[in-house]
Amino acid sequence: MTRNSFPQPITRQEEVEAKQKTRRVLKGFTKKRANLIPILQAVQRKLGYLPRIAMAEIAIFLDIPSVDVYEVVTFYNQFRLNPPGKHSVRVCLGTACHMKGGYITLDAWERRLKIKRGDTTPDREFDLDTVACVGCCTMAPVTVVDEKPEAKVEPTKVDGLLLAFEREKQQTSEKPQ
Amino acid sequence: MRQGVPEGSLSTTFASLQKNALARWQQERSSAKPVITVGTATCGRAAGALDVVQAFQDELERHGIDCPVIEVGCMGHCYAEPLVVISKPFRPPICYSRVNPVIAQRLVREYILGDDPCLEFVLGALEPNDLIPSFQDFPRAAYEQKLLLKNCGHINPLDIDHYIANGGYTALVKALQSPPAHIISEIKKSGLRGRGGAGFSTGEKWEVCNGAQGRPKYVICNGDEGDPGAFMDRSILESDPHSVLEGMVIAAYAVGARYGYLYIRAEYPLAVEHTRIALAQARKYNLLGKHILGSDFSFDVTLFEGSGAFVCGEETALISSLEGKSGMPRHRPPYPAVSGLNGKPTVINNVKTLASVPHIINRGADWFAGIGTETSKGTAVFALAGKIVSTGLIEVPMGTTLRQVIFDVGSGIPNNKNFKAVQIGGPSGGCLPESSLDLPVDFNSLTGAGAMMGSGGMVVLDEDDCMVEIARYFLEFTQRESCGKCTFCRLGTRQMLSILDDITKGKGKLKNLETLERLAEDVKAGSLCGLGKTAPNPILTTLRYFRNEYIAHIVEKRCPSLMCRDLLTYYILPDKCERSCDACVGSCAVEAITPNKQRIKVIDQDKCTKCDMCRVACPVQYNAVVKLSPPQKVPVASK
Known part of the structure; x- marks a missing residue:
């Protein structure tokens, strides 16, 4: 299977945190291959992705080579190697x-977010990916934004959705003042 | 050993469960109160069913009406979601379509409080009556025979009592009182064949597993439905999970299995949730677990979430995945029925196969064998999608023709377009043209035409769909999902994909077509599992029935259906463009359209991304934006 993205470096603090959380998740499992x-599903649910350190921890726990986990x-x-963005976009x-x-919609997202599918924006606001089928075929083309399926997402609606996020962000940043 | 069941106690234990369930069901449904049911499966939710539920509850509370709002599964009419059924005493249950919160408020005020059934929102009544046309009057009712989908949209999937009150788990009680050999012979006699696509006899599979050495034995339910455009298994697991569970327990009893796995795609979160709840409820009622209903038979099921790999729908790949490895298929034989999970005898059946089992046990093998054709018994569930009016789930007896399915059950093609092809069987199936429409749908008849029934995905294509592009789309999917084990599948699909890519970009050569055909045969012959063996089917069938489209792409650099983006241009007809209208300018996401001196809009071809927005935006009275293929057709525009 082909993958677009390779693991990106994460900060020291993120690494420590990931290690602790992974260990906590592992307590609920027996050491069976x-x-x-x-x-992996439980760790990803907790962390949102599978950093290298988590994979290493799991390998030690199950007593298997870490390359098997990576494989x-x-x-x-389903598994992600890079941290997710604050908002998930699934075309x-x-x-x-x-x-x-749908491919035109994907193009529009890629153009607007300036990332390719499978990647996260550098500010970790959005991550963009594709899904095989969400079963809402009557409302095609569908984009699932933060778990909510949006119907008939054409390039202009992509702009509209992004604008809504921008305004929401502005409003929350204005509020504290 | 397992026949030492104290028969009397078994049926009495179940009888008390059944009595309770029936009492609850009748209290809920046959009292003097009106009842509202809302379809909240994934398709309903996407159309806003949860908001509708909320609106009903708020409005009922505001008027102080005591009326239960029950969330049920999918009725199959996905084109009309969200669906609501309101049953009032002395009235037939009425189904309303495309309900939104505002309509919900009106229904409460005018139908529940008043007595006006709001005919403008009605889809149909559930029972024949003098007032409103019922579903039985729809053309599709003449062909449909609901067996697996009978409970879907009728019962609350989260309530085991609803299932029991509608005859659920009686087949299990009946099965536990007869010897396993008898159940296997019944299933064999019924002619039930695996609904996952391959069509292997279920009874024979069970018989082999029953006779195999090795303990413990396993039963696995394959709910890894990965075909794009197919959602039958999802719907059944969401709307009637207990029917699948009951089938699993019966299968386990027949083959002597101790443990079971339900393998469901993680992309189906609602199906996973509903199944998890169903498992807990069944355990509570002792329909799963140790000494089921007080018998000597013990069986328990673990839910396993698949992680998104199409190839895991193949049984040996699914087993590797359960063992915690990459989902790579292995060589058969030995078949899983002899050596499967952890090297032990394992029965793997599709969701629909297992859901058919309780019906066969309850109503007998002869009844089931009476439905369908000579070689394929029972009903077939299809997910209709694409360019068809009634998208959704349908269930027809095997042997119904494609024409009946598409034009009578599915109500034909929308927008007065012409039918071009039907893609059946997902990425492993093929595209069949108009001339094949009178073929009956069963396991055997479609293979001659180059397609297969597959698991039940059916995508209808009209004149605007390019067949080369469809073949490329499916091949792109199988190429990405190929696990990489067999060389022919790994490299062959890649090579075919790059040829198709070239053709859709106008860079193809005529001799490529022969290479494609040769490669397709080689990939078929050189692959281990179903994925590789069937991946070339979309190419072979499109080459067979729509070769002229390939030739148009290669020789004329033209896409006859105006779909391949590299072979077309958008152009605004100057004599049709209205000077005072700016609709297309605003619609363009990349600002490629500007008005010239005469205020006629002109597209900057270098900026244009061919997203089709301007063509949609152009008001119908002008229809000035057209697609042209090949791109050279565009006249040089004056700025």
Whole structure:
């Protein structure tokens, strides 16, 4: 399976935090190889992604080479190697969405956020990815923004959604004053 | 050993459960109170069903009406979501479509408080009556036969009592009172075949597993439905999870399994949640766990979330995934029924296969064998998507023709467009043209035409869809999802994809078509699992039925359906463009459109991203924006 992104460096503090959280998650599991995928899912639920340090911790816990953990992480589409953004953007590329121009929507997101699919913006505001099908084929093309499926997302709606986030951000930054 | 069931006690234990459930159900449904049910499966939620539920509750509270609002699953009419059914005493239950919070408030005021059924929002009544056309009067009712989808949208999936009150788990009680060999022979006699796509006889699979050495044995339910455009399994797991569980327990009893796994895609969070709740409820009622219903038979099920790999729908890959490894298929034989999970005998069945089992046990093998065709028994569930009016889930007996499914059950193609092809079976299936529409849908008949029934995804394509692009889309999917184990699949799909990419960009050569055909045959022959063996099907079928489109792309550099972006240009017809209108200028996301001196809009072709927004924005009375292919057709515009 092909991957677009490789692990980006994280700060020392993030690393320590990730290590602690991973250890806490591991306490709920037995040391069986069959638990590897559920463990990875639980750690990702906690951290939002799987940093190198977490994979190393899991490898020690299950007593397997860390390359085996890395193999599984990169095999499945669900696992992320990089921290997620504050808002997640998932462009549906199922058959129905594709026929109605999902790829055009993806282009628009890539152009506006200036990142490729699978990546996070440098300020960690947004991460952009694709999903195979969210099953809302009647509302194609669909983009799932922060778990909420948005219907008929065309390039102008992409601009509209981004504008809404920008205004929300402005309002929250003005409030404290 | 397992036949030492004290029969009397088993049925009495269940009888008390059933009595309770029925009492609760009747109290909820047949009292003098009106009942509102809202479909809140994923499709309903995406259309705003949760807001509708909230609106109903608020409005009922405001008027002080005591009326339960029940969240149910998907009724299959996904094109009309959110769906609401209101049952009032002395009235037929009425189904309302495309309900929003405002309509919900009106329904409470005018139908529940008053007695005006608000005919303008009605989709149909659930029972025949003199007042409103019922679903039985729809053309699709003549073809549909709901078996697996019977409870979907009718019961609350989060309430085991609803399932039991509607005849649930009676098949399990019946099964536990007969020897396993009898169940296997019933399933064999019924002619049930695996609904995952391959169509292997379920009874034979169970028989092999039953006879296999090794303990413990496992039963796995394969809910890793990865085909884009297919959502049958998701809907069943969301709307009626107990039917799948019941099938699993019966399968486990028949083969002598002790543990089971439910493998569901993580992309289906609602299905995972509903199944988790269903498992807990079944355990509480002792329908799962140790000594089920007081018998000697013990069986428990673990829920496993798949992590997003299409290839894990293949049974041996799914097993590797359960063992905590990458999902790579391995060589068969030995089949999983002999040596599967942890090297032990394992039965793997699709969601729909297992959901069919309780019906066969309850109503007998002969009844089931009476539905369908000579070689394929029972019903087929399809997810209709694409350019079709009634998108959603349908269930028809095997042997219904494609034409009936698309034009009668699915109500045909929207916007007066012409039918071009139907893509059946997802990335492993093929595209069939108009001439194949009279083929009956079953496991065998479509293979001759180059397609397969697959698990049940059906995407309808109209005249605006480019067949080369469709083939490229599906190949891009299988290429990305290829696990990389077999060389032909790993490199062959990549090579075919780059050829198709070239063709859609107008860089193809005629001799490429022969290379494609040769490669397709080689990939089919040189791959281990279903993914590689079927990946070339979309290419082979489009080459067979729509070769002229490939040739137009290669020779004329023209996309006949005006879909391939590299082969078309957007152009504003100067004599149709209205000087006072600026709709397209505002719609353009990249500011490529500017008015010239005569205020006629002109597209800057260097900036244009071909996103189609200006064509949509141009008011219908002008229709000035057109697509042209090949791009050279565009006249040089004056600035």
